[in-house]
Amino acid sequence: MPMRLDFSTAITYLNLGVALGLPYAFYMYFTALRKRALLEAIPTVGHDGIFTSYITIWRYLFDGRALIEEGCRKYPGSAFKIPTIDGWQVVVNGHQMYDGLRRASEDELSTFEALDDLFKARYTMSPHLNDNPYHVDVILTSLTRNTAAKLDDIRDEIRQAFQDFIPATEDWTEYSNLPKLMPKIVVRVSNRVFVGLPLCRNKDWCDLNVKFTISVAVNALVIGLFPKFLHPIVGRIFSSRRSSLRRATKHLSSILKERMETESQNHGSGVEQSYEPNDLLSWLVDKREKIGEDWQKASVEDLSLRVIAINFAAIHTTSGFFTHALYDLAANPQLADPLRDEFTSVIESEGGWTKSAMSKMYMLDSFLKESARKGVASVSVIRIALQDFMLPNGIRLPTGTKVGIAAYHTHHSEKTYPAPDTFQVARFAEKGGNTRNCMTTLSEDWLTFGTGKHACPGRFFAVNQLKMLMGYVLLTYDVKFSEKQANFPHPLWFANTVIPNSSARVMFRRRKM
Numbered sequence: 400m401p402m403r404l405d406f407s408t409a410i411t412y413l414n415l416g417v418a419l420g421l422p423y424a425f426y427m428y429f430t431a432l433r434k435r436a437l438l439e440a441i442p443t444v445g446h447d448g449i450f451t452s453y454i455t456i457w458r459y460l461f462d463g464r465a466l467i468e469e470g471c472r473k474y475p476g477s478a479f480k481i482p483t484i485d486g487w488q489v490v491v492n493g494h495q496m497y498d499g500l501r502r503a504s505e506d507e508l509s510t511f512e513a514l515d516d517l518f519k520a521r522y523t524m525s526p527h528l529n530d531n532p533y534h535v536d537v538i539l540t541s542l543t544r545n546t547a548a549k550l551d552d553i554r555d556e557i558r559q560a561f562q563d564f565i566p567a568t569e570d571w572t573e574y575s576n577l578p579k580l581m582p583k584i585v586v587r588v589s590n591r592v593f594v595g596l597p598l599c600r601n602k603d604w605c606d607l608n609v610k611f612t613i614s615v616a617v618n619a620l621v622i623g624l625f626p627k628f629l630h631p632i633v634g635r636i637f638s639s640r641r642s643s644l645r646r647a648t649k650h651l652s653s654i655l656k657e658r659m660e661t662e663s664q665n666h667g668s669g670v671e672q673s674y675e676p677n678d679l680l681s682w683l684v685d686k687r688e689k690i691g692e693d694w695q696k697a698s699v700e701d702l703s704l705r706v707i708a709i710n711f712a713a714i715h716t717t718s719g720f721f722t723h724a725l726y727d728l729a730a731n732p733q734l735a736d737p738l739r740d741e742f743t744s745v746i747e748s749e750g751g752w753t754k755s756a757m758s759k760m761y762m763l764d765s766f767l768k769e770s771a772r773k774g775v776a777s778v779s780v781i782r783i784a785l786q787d788f789m790l791p792n793g794i795r796l797p798t799g800t801k802v803g804i805a806a807y808h809t810h811h812s813e814k815t816y817p818a819p820d821t822f823q824v825a826r827f828a829e830k831g832g833n834t835r836n837c838m839t840t841l842s843e844d845w846l847t848f849g850t851g852k853h854a855c856p857g858r859f860f861a862v863n864q865l866k867m868l869m870g871y872v873l874l875t876y877d878v879k880f881s882e883k884q885a886n887f888p889h890p891l892w893f894a895n896t897v898i899p900n901s902s903a904r905v906m907f908r909r910r911k912m
């Protein structure tokens with residue numbers, strides 16, 4: 400029977416709601432006033448009234464780039480603040496400011512705290528992941544060093560994955576929603592190196608790793624809608640971390656146990672660790688003493704979590720980058736021949752798809768870098784101040800302030816990049832082995848991989864993979880936009896992130912010589 404609410408019960412509920420809601424509203428109001436007062440010395444772009452700031456918060460979601468551009472014009476080489484749904488975001492621009500952020504230590508401006516804030520990582524991934532992020536070191540050292548030995552595997556997996564998802568047909572075949580399709584290819588190729596065969600082709604493993612990133616982002620968004628003091632409760636309710644970890648452990652448990660057993664037997668016995676099989680799992684197991692005294696207790700869960708966390712960092716970044724590059728290739732079909740010629744002549748002179756060959760693809764490097772230059776997020780290098788921090792121009796960031804660099808603005812500076820809105824394939828191309836301008840070299844004008852101690856450790860692996868993906872496409876297919884694709888499919892800039900356009904229609908066919 401439906402429950403009837405009588406008048407006096409309704410009044411009781413109303414009173415209860417007011418009794419609880421009013422103190423909360425006051426708490427929120429005074430917290431907002433206090434936070435704004437702390438940042439008073441930093442100018443605001445948009446509205447900064449406690450209530451009117453919501454107009455800017457809304458605008459930031461869909462037009463953040465324009466707001467940041469306005470801030471950079473008004474305060475060149477300096478800092479300004481913008482109200483966002485996650486609180487105040489301080490944005491800096493200019494080389495001097497870049498240097499200030501680059502040099503800051505983790506104790507001053509924290510990346511881990513910023514990741515936690517952005518992805519609510521302690522609830523969506525693990526409360527302990529960043530206590531000892533030794534997997535970051537494993538990516539930077541073991542993965543980078545071993546990539547050369549894995550290029551044949553990468554190439555093989557690229558071929559297999561493309562055959563499965565974009566078979567080379569005689570006639571043109573149209574594909575839509577590349578942002579959904581490309582992660583399916585990239586997850587296989589990356590996992591050929593992370594976990595090897597046959598797991599890298601396992602549907603459930605691939606599905607888990609493609610969807611884990613999305614579930615973390617969605618969970619974080621939902622948790623962020625609640626006030627911070629409720630996060631420990633809602634963080635448990637709105638998080639799929641346990642089910643994702645269970646799923647990952649199911650796949651990795653027996654493999655990891657076996658690797659740990661072998662590694663323990665060899666540890667200290669003088670037997671040189673030969674990394675057999677030579678993959679990320681072996682490197683993580685081998686280096687697990689870096690966890691500290693407890694390294695032997697490194698559990699299967701701990702290692703499994705690190706593997707899906709690495710996938711989280713690797714898959715959608717690489718596939719988003721690759722999707723943008725494919726759009727740029729389809730929009731500039733005249734570039735296919737020169738890029739293809741460079742690819743074939745370099746692999747011929749270098750004796751195959753080697754690491755040295757990849758490093759000599761100057762035009763391809765420049766093409767990919769130019770594509771990423773245009774499609775960068777509006778804010779990058781996001782940090783949170785763990786103590787009061789003085790910016791190089793004397794502006795003080797109080798403890799707890801979130802700060803980032805205006806990346807889109809930097810990548811579109813007329814001074815650094817003349818005609819910044821045009822696609823210039825040779826903008827970065829340099830012959831003669833000069834690596835100053837290549838994709839993996841960090842600089843104040845190139846923020847795709849961040850900067851400083853926390854710059855992307857996977858960039859060397861990612862760039863090799865991207866060059867091989869692009870090389871495979873160039874040698875195997877002709878690519879163009881469908882006639883239905885009237886305009887260039889610009890990405891969507893949402894708040895401070897960038898998302899590849901999902902409505903574009905791209906046509907592929909087997910390459911006609």
Ligand code: HEM
Binds near residue numbers: 848
């Ligand atoms: C094109 C592909 C990629 C892009 C655009 C990209 C971009 C980035 C950016 C912007 C950061 C933050 C840097 C900073 O705040 O200064 C980052 C961090 C990170 N990336 Fe990447 N990334 C890519 C691929 C990868 C891959 C393939 C891996 C792993 C194999 C990876 C692992 C990581 C990790 C672990 C961090 C955190 C580093 C730390 O906290 O010290 N990334 N990446």
